[in-house]
Amino acid sequence: MTQDSLFVPVQTGRAGEDIALQIQAAILEGRIEPGEKLPSERDLQTFYKTGRGVIREAFQVLKHKGLIEIRKGAKGGAYVKHLEVVFASESFALFLRQNRTDPMHLIEFRESIDHMITDLAIARGSSEEKRNLSEKADQLAAAVNDGTAGLKKLVELDRELNILFSKMARNPIFEWIMQAVQIGFSSMDNALYEDAEYRAYAVENWQETAMWILAADPVRTKSCIGYHYRILRQKVKEIRSASGTNIFADGSADG
Amino acid sequence: MTQDSLFVPVQTGRAGEDIALQIQAAILEGRIEPGEKLPSERDLQTFYKTGRGVIREAFQVLKHKGLIEIRKGAKGGAYVKHLEVVFASESFALFLRQNRTDPMHLIEFRESIDHMITDLAIARGSSEEKRNLSEKADQLAAAVNDGTAGLKKLVELDRELNILFSKMARNPIFEWIMQAVQIGFSSMDNALYEDAEYRAYAVENWQETAMWILAADPVRTKSCIGYHYRILRQKVKEIRSASGTNIFADGSADG
DNA sequence: GCATCCTAAATGGACCTACCATTGTACAAT
DNA sequence: ATTGTACAATGGTAGGTCCATTTAGGATGC
Structure with a gap:
């Protein structure tokens, strides 16, 4: 167990993974504060030049990590949360x-x-x-x-x-x-x-x-x-x- | 903090959530042993009478929890893992x-x-x-x-x-x-x-x-x-x- | 002027189809 | 036997359509 690159040997399943990690990094580095809203799925889709499914998968992961909260409807979207214990x-x-x-x-x-x-x-x-x-x-x-x-x-x-x-x-x-x-x-x-x-x-x-x-x-x-x-x-x-x-x-x- | 239904206040975003939890329960209860393969996305899609995206979102979550590993290609699919610390x-x-x-x-x-x-x-x-x-x-x-x-x-x-x-x-x-x-x-x-x-x-x-x-x-x-x-x-x-x-x-x- | 209702827009949730990339297997050619 | 090729299964990605929910703003009625 040398752990070179250190941490979770998560098999990088490509795009969705990358995007989730990028957003996660942004949150952890404080570039996005808790309470702020991420762009909508459709916006991110065009921004990352990808399908909406990829964005959704990334969001689901972040949601389950407790990093974001997803709300429906107008003014909905992914809001950065304070991580709870x-x-x-x-x-x-x-x-x-x-x-x-x-x-x-x-x-x-x-x-x-x-x-x-x-x-x-x-x-x-x-x-x-x-x-x-x-x-x-x-x-x-x-x-x-x-x-x-x-x-x-x-x-x-x-x-x-x-x-x-x-x-x-x-x-x-x-x-x-x-x-x-x-x-x-x-x-x-x-x-x-x-x-x-x-x-x-x-x-x-x-x-x-x-x-x-x-x-x-x-x-x-x-x-x-x-x-x-x-x-x-x-x-x-x-x-x-x-x-x-x-x-x-x-x-x-x-x- | 009453938490009637108990546990992780994960906002239940519906279908994908349910499926992820069902599979997770199956894994934790030992109904599916580590090493075993889950049905393919397409099979689960028809089984749950749902879209493939839902299954994929569930899989991504389980993958990030470390419960499954996803392999591509023939003989690919979601394999139950031993959870690592x-x-x-x-x-x-x-x-x-x-x-x-x-x-x-x-x-x-x-x-x-x-x-x-x-x-x-x-x-x-x-x-x-x-x-x-x-x-x-x-x-x-x-x-x-x-x-x-x-x-x-x-x-x-x-x-x-x-x-x-x-x-x-x-x-x-x-x-x-x-x-x-x-x-x-x-x-x-x-x-x-x-x-x-x-x-x-x-x-x-x-x-x-x-x-x-x-x-x-x-x-x-x-x-x-x-x-x-x-x-x-x-x-x-x-x-x-x-x-x-x-x-x-x-x-x-x-x- | 105020309350109520309706509508429109934004957004996530779900479904579908199509195609690509990867991987293992079976089978043919050598 | 070895090699190479075609094929099938499967996940990965793309794009579209429609639905449900929610908010905001406008129309309506009092």
């Missing part, structure tokens, strides 16, 4: 899924990340954020105890808690990782939240964790987190041995 | 660039990862791997002292050391993360290795680190690593204030 996370999540990553590896990794974030979040998170975290944990608990909220809603709240937590570290890379892991393994989270025992336990643990973060006590926070992952490992083991099914088999990145 | 890294690097991510964030993240890996590597790495690591560190030192090896070669050796190190953790996620971060980092690594002082220091530190790993002493290993990152931060600060240029500005994701 989810887009960066999505491809990593894809990678994790396709490689059938062992849940235990993932748990180990996630636990490490959580521990790292803990220190940073306590040190750098604003008190408002810490209160928010605590409130959201209470919301989750309420939602679970009500029994009215659907599974999706619960998992969503759990996800938001994690994102909030990772944001407090004030380092976008941790956000990236956290989101990638969550996207890639939402099916696992779903499976776990189906278990009433886990559900009850998880929300309680979230509340306690949030409390210790609010109290700026990293040791106790980590203790909570560590306990959480012990339970999690156990549950995953149960699920796996019970069903024998691959919990990563159901769709999640495909809806 | 570079693809995940690419969008990550894109994100880092467009958001002008502070190199200090990357350093912070990398240091955290290194510390986590240290414990795992010492606990799980075989003695052979530990010896290999030490030998490779010596090789790097020799290469630097000879002065014969080019910059590229040195960075490459450094990279290999990191990979070797991360492999010892026996958790592929750490490997992938390490690779992704290295790719995102490559321009910085290059810049740093241009500095003779840093170069000399870095290789010495690698040797020492490898030694403590071989001695199974996590505390001293982490001490080495911590010191390494202190130097690294300082150098980055120097480079940044001296040149004023953004070290992520030079081409790397765009060609």
Whole structure:
């Protein structure tokens, strides 16, 4: 793996590729600012002396990279976007899924990340954020105890808690990782939240964790987190041995 | 951020989107194995009762996600690929660039990862791997002292050391993360290795680190690593204030 | 004068046909 | 057996047509 020209060994399929790269370069170099509009497909078609299909293919690629947003109608067209972290996370999540990553590896990794974030979040998170975290944990608990909220809603709240937590570290890379892991393994989270025992336990643990973060006590926070992952490992083991099914088999990145 | 239908807020531009997602789902769920060939564009066109352009747009997106490879000619078509980590890294690097991510964030993240890996590597790495690591560190030192090896070669050796190190953790996620971060980092690594002082220091530190790993002493290993990152931060600060240029500005994701 | 409705233009979305370029295979010629 | 050639399959590109959506501006009615 010498990687001479470095980077993505994407087979250059010619024109569309070139155009996509040119536009991408223009965006990354700031020659086109977020919010600005690219020329219309037809204009670019004549500009590049090519077919409209080529331009469209290039646009689709850029759209999926999260670099542009395409609007229909008059005043429509391709608008340069601010790249959001989810887009960066999505491809990593894809990678994790396709490689059938062992849940235990993932748990180990996630636990490490959580521990790292803990220190940073306590040190750098604003008190408002810490209160928010605590409130959201209470919301989750309420939602679970009500029994009215659907599974999706619960998992969503759990996800938001994690994102909030990772944001407090004030380092976008941790956000990236956290989101990638969550996207890639939402099916696992779903499976776990189906278990009433886990559900009850998880929300309680979230509340306690949030409390210790609010109290700026990293040791106790980590203790909570560590306990959480012990339970999690156990549950995953149960699920796996019970069903024998691959919990990563159901769709999640495909809806 | 409610996101009911969950995930990547990609504006669903209709047909092409759907088809791309369907195929992606099929790939991720293993209904189509890597190496297998998708139907030809024309076949899919009739199957989905759609235009060929739609199929092509879907294919282009999948190609850029690294999920398929497209070959021309007879026996050509879309072949399912094994997703490589570079693809995940690419969008990550894109994100880092467009958001002008502070190199200090990357350093912070990398240091955290290194510390986590240290414990795992010492606990799980075989003695052979530990010896290999030490030998490779010596090789790097020799290469630097000879002065014969080019910059590229040195960075490459450094990279290999990191990979070797991360492999010892026996958790592929750490490997992938390490690779992704290295790719995102490559321009910085290059810049740093241009500095003779840093170069000399870095290789010495690698040797020492490898030694403590071989001695199974996590505390001293982490001490080495911590010191390494202190130097690294300082150098980055120097480079940044001296040149004023953004070290992520030079081409790397765009060609 | 204001609100409403209608129309026109711009634009992306989709479909179709045609042709070219590339590549592998089968078959003929040597 | 080797070589060369023709052919077929397939992606790559070009250009056109029509539709759906959206905005803006003008016409209409109150």
